[in-house]
Amino acid sequence: MTSIIEVIDLTKRYGAVVTVDRVSFKVEEHKIYGLLGRNGAGKTTIMHMLTAQQFVSSGEIRVFGEQPYENNNVLERICFIKESQKYPEHYTVRDVLDTAADVYRNWDRAYAMSLVGQFQLPLKRQIKKLSRGMLSAVGIIIGLASRAPLTIFDEPYLGLDAVSRQMFYDCLLADFAEHPRTVLLSTHLIDEVSNLLEHVLLIDGGKLLLDEEAETLRGRAYTISGPKAAVEVFASGRKVLDSQTLGGLTQMTIDNGPNGESGQDEATALGLSVAPVSLQQLCVSYMKRNTGSNKGEK
Amino acid sequence: MGPSMDDNRPIFVQIAERIEDDIIEGTLLEETQAPSTTHIAAFYRINPATAAKGVNLLVDEGILYKKRGIGMFVSTGARQIAVNKRKEQFYEQYIVAMIREAKRLGITVEQLKDMIQKGEVNP
Numbered sequence: 001m002t003s004i005i006e007v008i009d010l011t012k013r014y015g016a017v018v019t020v021d022r023v024s025f026k027v028e029e030h031k032i033y034g035l036l037g038r039n040g041a042g043k044t045t046i047m048h049m050l051t052a053q054q055f056v057s058s059g060e061i062r063v064f065g066e067q068p069y070e071n072n073n074v075l076e077r078i079c080f081i082k083e084s085q086k087y088p089e090h091y092t093v094r095d096v097l098d099t100a101a102d103v104y105r106n107w108d109r110a111y112a113m114s115l116v117g118q119f120q121l122p123l124k125r126q127i128k129k130l131s132r133g134m135l136s137a138v139g140i141i142i143g144l145a146s147r148a149p150l151t152i153f154d155e156p157y158l159g160l161d162a163v164s165r166q167m168f169y170d171c172l173l174a175d176f177a178e179h180p181r182t183v184l185l186s187t188h189l190i191d192e193v194s195n196l197l198e199h200v201l202l203i204d205g206g207k208l209l210l211d212e213e214a215e216t217l218r219g220r221a222y223t224i225s226g227p228k229a230a231v232e233v234f235a236s237g238r239k240v241l242d243s244q245t246l247g248g249l250t251q252m253t254i255d256n257g258p259n260g261e262s263g264q265d266e267a268t269a270l271g272l273s274v275a276p277v278s279l280q281q282l283c284v285s286y287m288k289r290n291t292g293s294n295k296g297e298k
Numbered sequence: 299m300g301p302s303m304d305d306n307r308p309i310f311v312q313i314a315e316r317i318e319d320d321i322i323e324g325t326l327l328e329e330t331q332a333p334s335t336t337h338i339a340a341f342y343r344i345n346p347a348t349a350a351k352g353v354n355l356l357v358d359e360g361i362l363y364k365k366r367g368i369g370m371f372v373s374t375g376a377r378q379i380a381v382n383k384r385k386e387q388f389y390e391q392y393i394v395a396m397i398r399e400a401k402r403l404g405i406t407v408e409q410l411k412d413m414i415q416k417g418e419v420n421p
Contacts, residue, residue, distance in 0.1 A: 032345055169343060177336040177346045195309060195344045215308045215348060222306065264306070268398065276306030 010059035021206040035186040037203035079148035081139040089128040104146035112145035132159030190280035225251040226272035241285035313352030332370040
């Protein structure tokens with residue numbers, strides 16, 4: 001597999017504040033990656049550094065095997081849709097799309113127009129008169145129709161309703177299947193995108209908490225509940241992500257780890273009730289745990 | 299998202315099971331074309347690579363085979379393979395779970411037998 005992005009010990013510091021803390025990962029070609037995490041986790045900063053819009057404090061970045069800064073060879077192959085992308089205000093939607101057509105080598109005009117129809121965008125309207133959702137739709141259309149070898153979406157759906165978001169996911173999947181490319185999608189709506197992703201990168205407090213295939217994560221964590229003593233016996237020696245007690249009842253979220261033997265059967269045999277944990281719940285548990293351990297250090 | 303997948307197992311396994319279901323129920327006949335990974339991905343709203351993994355699982359088991367340049371087809375004998383596989387899983391999946399719950403509720407083996415017979419009369 002070819003690595004499209006390779007990041008080693010990437011760090012971003014503002015004075016004493018570290019927003020990205022020695023993050024290392026690889027992004028392989030023709031896969032959809034999810035960059036997941038809370039607001040302020042460092043997702044946007046990482047995306048800005050990947051696309052040479054911010055300097056790194058330390059560490060290394062390779063995109064298409066090269067360093068991205070002022071490197072047109074790299075940057076012309078990237079389409080980056082920012083959360084609050086700015087366009088010249090007096091431009092119409094059509095002007096923006098015409099400009100995109102000039103910038104992106106693989107631009108598909110017919111596809112862009114069909115997306116304009118689907119998202120019901122008024123072509124002649126000025127950018128400054130668009131609603132927040134329509135503005136997001138413009139970004140989504142550019143991101144999809146540019147068919148850039150590396151497409152990066154940073155929370156692309158601010159103000160978009162559920163129907164339009166669903167449309168975005170469907171279009172992304174359909175077009176990705178026909179024109180494979182590498183997609184990095186940052187979001188905190190984990191439940192909505194979890195089935196679209198092939199790989200998950202979870203960031204919290206500037207640190208990389210998870211770097212796994214989405215399918216590996218599925219089913220690897222589960223929640224057990226039952227009498228306190230029985231739950232504790234089962235949990236000993238296992239990785240507990242989260243624990244809650246209600247009267248005599250204890251509930252714990254257990255992570256079996258990447259190659260862990262599934263303990264669900266054993267738990268059921270002990271009379272504990274076992275429930276699956278969604279990718280979103282797993283991520284939330286990891287983030288809660290990370291926040292907890294940070295507090296412990298201080 | 300899509301016709302829902304459950305959270306406790308990999309999606310590709312669930313995709314393979316749904317194709318097997320279609321084969322067992324006869325909605326997907328032997329020697330006819332199976333849905334493409336692109337269609338599966340779009341229908342269930344899942345990553346195409348995951349859909350492909352599910353299809354490949356069935357290829358490995360001899361349930362589907364690839365016709366070069368056309369797509370995936372259901373093998374002759376696929377239904378039998380799928381049924382046999384399900385029979386093997388039946389004990390673990392249903393019997394063990396049933397007895398466990400029966401014990402918890404204090405249902406005796408005799409009562410269980412009665413229930414099964416009653417179920418057979420009024421399916």
